[in-house]
Ligand SMILES: Nc1ncnc2c1ncn2[C@@H]1O[C@H](COP(=O)(O)OP(=O)(O)OP(=O)(O)O)[C@@H](O)[C@H]1O
């Protein structure tokens with residue numbers, strides 16, 4: 001039973017269709033990320049849920065109740081913005097208590113709740129400060145507390161971490177996720193940072209040109225991308241074209257090398273299909289149990305510290321692979337002839 | 353060398369502003385032959401006409417400011433939020449009072465709202481006061497609108513509004529608790545200018561025949577020698593007191609410290 005349901009959601013700005021047939025069911029207490037490149041419509045979806053943007057067609061329901069006709073202040077939704085958007089004329093405590101005061105919560109109950117929220121975000125002593133007296137990370141935590149104080153049914157976060165510097169971004173990630181779990185609040189989190197989405201979410205929606213390309217757990221999205229776009233957007237991926245020899249057992253030919261993928265592939269014999277392989281699934285040299293072997297020569301070596309990324313030219317194009325740094329074994333020279341090996345089961349079949 | 357030139361220019365400017373003031377202040381003290389005295393001030397302040405007209409204008413100024421704030425803050429806010437494309441036109445409209453002479457406006461009012469019109473505002477003293485307040489608001493519009501609009505520029509109006517809306521706030525709450533407090537300093541400087549305009553305004557008050565301070569000053573200036581100078585000095589003192597108050601408010605509004 002889904003708690004937040006978006007069905008066939010559409011949004012056009014004039015002739016410009018920005019969100020197309022967007023469907024999403026979010027369970028109660030679930031943390032779902034919308035991940036996608038700039039301009040793919042993530043913010044627009046979020047703003048439609050919040051009520052800031054009208055819906056061109058389709059439905060949004062929360063806990064079984066249709067909210068499309070409701071104004072933003074009638075929906076029971078908490079929102080956190082990229083730019084914090086704290087009220088500069090109010091103190092931290094007044095900011096957090098704003099929603100309670102608007103709802104007419106009694107003074108004592110409201111201050112107790114404000115204190116509870118400030119404790120939750122780890123800033124119990126900063127209630128009397130003004131927003132300009134806080135760091136960016138603190139401001140964003142206050143914004144989170146403010147959104148959560150009136151106990152909304154759904155929490156929406158639009159790239160809340162992208163204005164912060166790298167270290168705080170990572171620590172706040174964990175903190176937001178912990179608070180979300182503790183309160184069990186249904187959450188939609190918008191980001192264009194795949195690491196953020198992969199590390200925080202129960203499920204990820206990868207968006208592309210206004211469409212939900214793939215919906216799945218972080219593990220699924222990363223390991224089993226179903227479209228070329230998802231494969232290319234999430235992580236680094238080697239993509240090749242292959243010719244299908246036998247659809248029933250998934251036997252294909254990649255640049256002259258026959259590979260048995262050991263699964264049925266939904267295409268005609270002789271069809272061109274897209275295959276993909278993660279850099280970490282490829283091994284330099286032969287190895288026991290790796291049944292696919294491709295010859296090539298080293299094109300480039302990037303030493304990145306603990307990981308070395310090697311680019312190899314082979315008959316079908318280029319392949320990137322990652323190896324761990326070992327002090328005893330220097331990386332291969334450019335131009336050296338090598339063989340690459342991989343597991344047939346690690347190949348991902350792309351369905352565009 | 354350039355420093356000396358700069359200081360010289362400043363000194364010259366100060367002289368240009370201060371000499372007439374000093375001269376006027378000095379003259380206002382010379383009512384009693386041969387010695388400096390405050391006779392002219394005593395005369396002015398003791399005049400019941402002064403108290404009456406000044407009181408009337410202060411009350412009018414307060415109502416004009418209240419009405420102006422209620423008119424301008426929501427309008428400027430709405431334009432910024434929903435009709436950003438209309439801003440140049442709204443600005444043009446708010447500038448019109450600088451181009452159209454007050455006398456034209458007031459004759460228009462008298463034609464439209466005279467006793468035989470559909471809305472005979474000039475028929476009663478209260479009606480005429482309301483009409484005069486509208487007139488004053490119009491005159492102050494260019495300053496008020498610009499001040500408030502500049503104030504709104506310092507905050508992210510759209511995001512503030514959405515944040516407040518998602519917390520359940522309606523338009524009135526947003527305006528009263530978020531927008532107005534954040535533009536208060538701007539509103540006050542607009543209010544001060546409005547005050548100055550209303551206190552000195554002559555044409556509208558005279559033509560609508562209301563007992564305002566402007567016509568009183570004119571009357572006094574035409575008939576007396578020393579009192580007008582004393583009156584001018586008093587007017588200056590009031591103006592400067594207003595400026596001081598604005599500074600004080602700016603200083604006291606804590607959340608603005610970061611911005612200034
Ligand atoms: N008010 C608007 N009027 C017209 N077009 C709009 C409006 N808001 C958004 N768009 C367009 O809709 C598309 C999607 O915008 P949206 O803000 O949802 O993207 P996004 O995925 O959030 O991108 P980003 O990661 O850059 O924030 C963009 O092409 C944008 O130009």
Ligand SMILES: [Mg+2]
Nearest residue numbers: 042043044158
């Ligand atoms: Mg966005």
